[in-house]
Amino acid sequence: MNWNQHYNYHFPTEIFFGPGIIKKLGEHLKQRNLKKPLLVTDEKLSQLPLFKKIYESLKSSGLDPEGYHQIHKNPIKNDVLSGVESYHQKNCDSIIGLGGGASMDVARGIALKCFHERDLFDFDDSLGGDQYVTEKIPYFITVPTTSGTGSEVGRSTIIADDITKEKKILFSPRLMAKAVFADPELTLDLPFHVTAATGMDAFTHHIEAYLAKGFNPLCDGLALEGMKLIGESLEKATHKPCLETHSKMMMAALMGATAFQKGLGLVHSTAHSLSTLFDLHHGLANAIMLKYGLVFNAKTSGDKLQFLSKFLNLENQTAQGFIEYIEFLTHSLGLPQTLSSQGVKEADIEKLAGLAIKDVCHQSNPRPVTEYDFRNIYKQALKGDH
Numbered sequence: 001m002n003w004n005q006h007y008n009y010h011f012p013t014e015i016f017f018g019p020g021i022i023k024k025l026g027e028h029l030k031q032r033n034l035k036k037p038l039l040v041t042d043e044k045l046s047q048l049p050l051f052k053k054i055y056e057s058l059k060s061s062g063l064d065p066e067g068y069h070q071i072h073k074n075p076i077k078n079d080v081l082s083g084v085e086s087y088h089q090k091n092c093d094s095i096i097g098l099g100g101g102a103s104m105d106v107a108r109g110i111a112l113k114c115f116h117e118r119d120l121f122d123f124d125d126s127l128g129g130d131q132y133v134t135e136k137i138p139y140f141i142t143v144p145t146t147s148g149t150g151s152e153v154g155r156s157t158i159i160a161d162d163i164t165k166e167k168k169i170l171f172s173p174r175l176m177a178k179a180v181f182a183d184p185e186l187t188l189d190l191p192f193h194v195t196a197a198t199g200m201d202a203f204t205h206h207i208e209a210y211l212a213k214g215f216n217p218l219c220d221g222l223a224l225e226g227m228k229l230i231g232e233s234l235e236k237a238t239h240k241p242c243l244e245t246h247s248k249m250m251m252a253a254l255m256g257a258t259a260f261q262k263g264l265g266l267v268h269s270t271a272h273s274l275s276t277l278f279d280l281h282h283g284l285a286n287a288i289m290l291k292y293g294l295v296f297n298a299k300t301s302g303d304k305l306q307f308l309s310k311f312l313n314l315e316n317q318t319a320q321g322f323i324e325y326i327e328f329l330t331h332s333l334g335l336p337q338t339l340s341s342q343g344v345k346e347a348d349i350e351k352l353a354g355l356a357i358k359d360v361c362h363q364s365n366p367r368p369v370t371e372y373d374f375r376n377i378y379k380q381a382l383k384g385d386h
């Protein structure tokens with residue numbers, strides 16, 4: 001594969017992939033008679049030259065883009081509702097989610113709420129909310145600028161309650177972006193710790209999808225190839241950014257969210273509670289918890305973990321070897337290894353476990369998890385014992 005070329009796929013939606021492909025976004029909208037996209041990007045990103053360049057390029061294509069930037073690190077309902085107001089006030093006709101998972105999730109939430117009267121949380125996946133997704137959804141495009149969440153090809157958006165900060169997953173197959181512009185050049189200037197943490201999020205997607213119970217060989221195939229891409233590129237992308245490694249990471253990230261259509265696992269449940277209670281970045285929370293989650297799952301998924309160690313050609317080709325590799329990788333990426341480093345205390349574990357057990361992700365975990373198990377897993381992660 002030549003990572004310098006442009007590619008066009010239709011899986012799971014239309015994907016335009018390659019360095020510089022973002023320049024074709026304006027033309028894409030014009031061809032569909034769209035003129036006024038709402039460009040949804042977080043405040044920090046909106047200050048960067050990258051954003052200004054995209055904004056100007058849309059203008060020079062004859063479009064009239066409007067910006068929207070109220071996005072929390074872990075987005076809340078009000079971010080979506082204010083965005084809907086902006087969309088209508090400014091007479092927009094389409095939505096572009098430009099940024100990391102947070103920006104793309106808020107953009108997807110706005111797309112959902114624009115023409116749906118119901119309360120945003122009525123669309124909660126755990127309550128069967130997708131049955132209410134019946135109205136029009138504006139033309140919606142995603143442009144990832146991190147390689148992690150895979151939200152660009154996702155069908156759900158994760159939004160927290162403004163007050164309790166509890167994360168809700170709002171899902172509908174209709175929330176899939178109509179087109180994805182995945183341009184690896186946009187990730188080249190990411191701070192190295194963001195490349196590392198978001199990359200570990202993508203890795204966790206592949207690992208959890210591969211271990212998830214259920215039968216989905218399509219997703220298993222994606223997960224294996226995604227892990228291979230990450231294995232050969234994440235460290236380099238973090239410490240020595242170049243177009244090829246960033247291209248591989250961007251591809252692996254969007255494959256990850258496709259793979260986890262099969263399901264995720266307990267690591268994501270632990271991470272969601274950490275973001276809720278400590279506003280911890282999603283990728284960072286996964287990076288810390290992954291090792292401890294694998295130790296727990298080794299009891300039922302030892303064969304699969306051993307297979308992964310062989311598949312990735314690790315030195316120690318056992319289940320334990322795969323867990324050690326994850327520990328080594330997180331360390332070499334410069335990421336923290338314990339929850340205590342993030343200010344979590346023993347006294348917080350009860351609350352964290354109480355939230356984790358309510359999270360849907362662990363329902364597809366290969367080994368059933370109880371609240372008691374969650375407490376133990378958090379305890380181990382607190383100081384790094386396992």
Ligand SMILES: NC(=O)c1ccc[n+]([C@@H]2O[C@H](COP(=O)([O-])OP(=O)(O)OC[C@H]3O[C@@H](n4cnc5c(N)ncnc54)[C@H](O)[C@@H]3O)[C@@H](O)[C@H]2O)c1
Nearest residue numbers: 044045074100101102145146149151154156158186190282
């Ligand atoms: N919808 C889904 O399927 C799904 C899956 C996993 C996670 N999520 C959500 O995604 C969010 C996390 O997303 P994330 O990990 O991408 O982090 P993020 O969106 O919070 O971005 C991380 C930081 O990097 C900055 N940034 C982004 N792109 C940059 C660039 N190119 N150059 C410089 N700085 C840049 C952002 O401004 C931000 O400060 C969480 O809210 C999580 O709940 C959604």
Ligand SMILES: [Fe+2]
Nearest residue numbers: 149201205282
């Ligand atoms: Fe994730």
